[in-house]
Amino acid sequence: MYQMREATIADAGPIADMVRARSAWLSERGLGECADMAEEYGSQAGNPDFPVWVLEHETDGVVGCTSHFGNESLPPWAFTEDEQAEPTLFLATTFTRPNPHRLGRLIAWWSLDRAAGLGLTWVRRGTGQEQLSRYYQQAQGWDLLRVADRRGHKVFFLQRKATRVPELPELMAGRGI
Template sequence: MLRMLPADRVEHQDGVKAMVAARAEWLGQRGLSAPDGIAETLAGQVGEPGWPVWVLERDGVVAGCTTVLTECPSWAFTEAERAEPSLFLASTWTQPAEGARLGHVIARWALDHAARTGRLHVRRGAFQERLARYYCQVQGWTLLREVQRRDRTGYIMSRRAQRQPDLPVRG
């Protein structure tokens, strides 16, 4: 069973750290990179004010996480875009699970959660072109723009919030 819930327990902190470390190792084995110390950084955000981390649990084990912000960053979105009620997904990570599409499950949950809470959009960004292309071509996100941020290209995306009646997630 899949459940999406706020990360507010010590077990979530340990689960996020282990899951992100496993994903970072998986990425490295494929010649892709993850930021140094990312597992510790994300685990450290669990339960911190201002960093609303949510976890995707599969049978009680952390299988993914994302940070769900109610404000979009000013460096990525226009003033008009930031004025629209939206959620912003930051730092979405999932355990390596061939064919499970856990990231897609988290994105669909976010679209449903946004619609249920009166938001119009779900926004997100990526710093890897391949990931942004996947989000747009496979998951249906719209690329709004590319921006330069800390010597990297950021790919800024959006989707309209909408209910997901066949969502395989509880919570």
């Protein structure tokens, strides 16, 4: 059984450990690493400036996290003025423990459902990894909005309409993930 909840200061260590585990998994596959950011991401838990949510499993503890930001946090260099005015939930810094259960998809679908429940129109996200952008598109149904240049690096911005996910209770119960 899974649940999403707002992160607390007590989640800082488990989030940092999870980021290090994901970093090792990425490194083993030649996909980069992010271990140097683990403590920073962990320190965002419980910080009111960073709306961090954790995916918690009833026996495994914290197995995923993400941050939800509103329109005010959309990077102006990446979104048009019209896009910045649209009611949006922006997903950032999503991590999961390496696992075979598509927990990242579970977090994304929970976010789509939450955004719809809040009356928002879009869920948007960005990544600096082209391979991850393709995965989001092919496995999770995201649409590529644009590729932006940020200080000489490509950043891929994706979006999906906020929508209720009727099967979410079954997925959170661990069935069908």
